[in-house]
Amino acid sequence: MSTNFSLPDVSDPMERHPKAPAPGDPFRLHHDLCHGCGVNAPGGLHVTVYAGEGFTTTAEMKVEEWMLGGPGVIHGGVLTAAFDEVLGTTPLIIGVPVVTGHLEVDFLKPIPIGSTLHFEAEVAAKERRKVFVRAVARLDDSDEPVATASAIFIEIDLRKHYAKYYDSASQSRL
Numbered sequence: 001m002s003t004n005f006s007l008p009d010v011s012d013p014m015e016r017h018p019k020a021p022a023p024g025d026p027f028r029l030h031h032d033l034c035h036g037c038g039v040n041a042p043g044g045l046h047v048t049v050y051a052g053e054g055f056t057t058t059a060e061m062k063v064e065e066w067m068l069g070g071p072g073v074i075h076g077g078v079l080t081a082a083f084d085e086v087l088g089t090t091p092l093i094i095g096v097p098v099v100t101g102h103l104e105v106d107f108l109k110p111i112p113i114g115s116t117l118h119f120e121a122e123v124a125a126k127e128r129r130k131v132f133v134r135a136v137a138r139l140d141d142s143d144e145p146v147a148t149a150s151a152i153f154i155e156i157d158l159r160k161h162y163a164k165y166y167d168s169a170s171q172s173r174l
């Protein structure tokens with residue numbers, strides 16, 4: 001299937017989930033070995049996502065030397081993985097577990113090793129099982145976006161979706 005990020009004309013109604021973390025609190029890690037958030041993931045990004053107001057989240061990531069792509073700057077794939085984590089966690093604010101269906105990234109400025117990326121994301125719309133999420137990344141104390149991302153995530157039944165991979169899922173806090 002091939003698709004683009006295009007918001008529906010009308011979103012299904014959305015409500016913040018009553019068990020979503022309070023603004024400023026972190027989302028619970030869903031798996032210790034998750035490449036995005038897992039505390040025990042070898043070479044993982046170790047990104048923690050925090051709930052914001054409404055349907056928003058925030059996150060930070062220190063840009064370390066091992067993330068290098070071009071000389072002195074982050075690899076685009078590493079940045080994309082970080083966006084996937086931040087964007088993919090954000091639907092939990094409305095209580096919807098998802099997998100990534102479609103992810104677009106615009107790389108606007110080089111992102112130096114040693115800087116800190118600040119992410120802001122929001123659930124923009126929901127249409128049946130599709131959850132539309134957007135995010136922006138900024139550097140250190142700057143207001144200027146260095147990258148933006150938009151993604152369509154697809155709502156899943158966690159236990160059915162991962163049933164074939166049970167051994168790995170057994171470590172998961174789903």
Ligand SMILES: CCCCCCCCCCCC(=O)SCCNC(=O)CCNC(=O)[C@H](O)C(C)(C)COP(=O)(O)OP(=O)(O)OC[C@H]1O[C@@H](n2cnc3c(N)ncnc32)[C@H](O)[C@@H]1OP(=O)(O)O
Nearest residue numbers: 003030084085088089097099100101102128129152154174
């Ligand atoms: C605590 C938890 C952790 C929460 C924290 C998680 C943070 C981790 C973040 C990382 C997340 C990942 O990397 S997840 C890993 C990467 N992604 C994956 O492995 C997904 C692989 N793909 C699949 O498993 C499947 O294709 C699915 C589940 C996405 C869709 O299959 P399906 O269930 O059969 O759904 P289907 O009926 O085809 O489609 C349902 C609706 O979605 C649309 N749709 C389907 N696929 C796509 C697509 N690729 N792009 C756009 N839209 C799509 C269809 O048009 C339809 O819309 P309409 O007809 O209603 O209009």
